[in-house]
Amino acid sequence: MSFKELGLASYLLNSIAKQAYKKPTQIQEQAIPVILQGKDVLGIAPTGSGKTAAYALPILQNLEGKTKTKNRHINVLVLVPTRELAGQVEEVFKSFSQDLPFQFKSMAVFGGVSINPQMIGMQHINVLVATPGRLLELTESNAMHFDDLSTLILDEADKMLNLGFKKEMDKVFALLPKHRQNLLFSATLSPEVQKVERVLLKNPTLIQIEAEKDKLELINQVGYLVTPEKKGPLLRHLIKSNDWRQVLVFTSSVYQADLVADKLQKNGINAQAIHSKKSQDKRKTGLANFISGDLRVLVSTDLLSRGIDITFLPHVINYELPRSPKDFVHRIGRTGRAENPGNAITFVTEEDQHHIHVIQKKMKHWIKMIDTETMDLNTSANPETSSET
């Protein structure tokens, strides 16, 4: 399914293309058509599932023809639990509003900073992203009006309730026009969220997305404790001794990607690097050869990892760690498949110890570590992984 097939207008497709999103995520596929129709949605989806774009895109399209309101009359309100999320969500709206054929303005307001600039900035705002407390303060000063509000979104509703915002949320709901579209997103469907849902949503469409963590259970994850000098021999050893035929290797820099691919090639393993410095043509043929099985090892950087459109890979190797845990999950997520789980292998140096700890903690998944110090990297048998190939 493509973004176009979901019914999105061409001005949004342009902005999506600029973000280098190749295809919709699960929640985008399910939520966008329903939101475009003006229906209420209950979305149970973890962070990282692409839920912000899942609501921002159809909401922007639904605003066409409605944005010329009186000053200080907003069209859409997004309630969020934290200032960080407020900023992030507003950025997403901004990034998709570049090519809109109508006037549009968004703004984020949150506590912990001076209220005055926010009050003054509230001019011709269409989408307001707000934390509940600050929103109430602003309404008390008559900074905005809700008569033209058509959509309310609660993002990370469970977190908002956990932080004790229930009272403020109820006060905000009471200020809004009765007739409106409501979208509620939450990572969990706790009893507290259900209470809010029953009051707020009318015949909602339920969209439930499995958490990445569940998917992680489907991946055989192994870490190798290794010195930087031994990474190359270890990589060749794993590929050769297990006779792996389709391996995606991630490095953290373009320079390393080239180096790793060259070294493999010199050692008789068919490998190619694709990254932002390669021509579009080279990237395309490299990827096509890899998918068809003609290229044994593809070495890539994170920049391209999101753009690589392969549904399943048997082996993913983190030659170097990515900076963010999100990217880590994204990389290894390439191998998670119920019928035939793949291998995700991570090289960990002394220097990486702290970072891999943080990544594991964030994933809530602990990786089995193997020390390579006494491993003979010239032998062809590898007891840890050979049984899986």
Ligand code: AMP
């Ligand atoms: P969210 O769950 O909204 O916080 O999004 C998580 C991350 O996924 C963000 O960095 C988005 O930019 C990214 N993202 C959202 N939709 C897509 C998509 N269709 N393709 C690739 N990346 C996406």
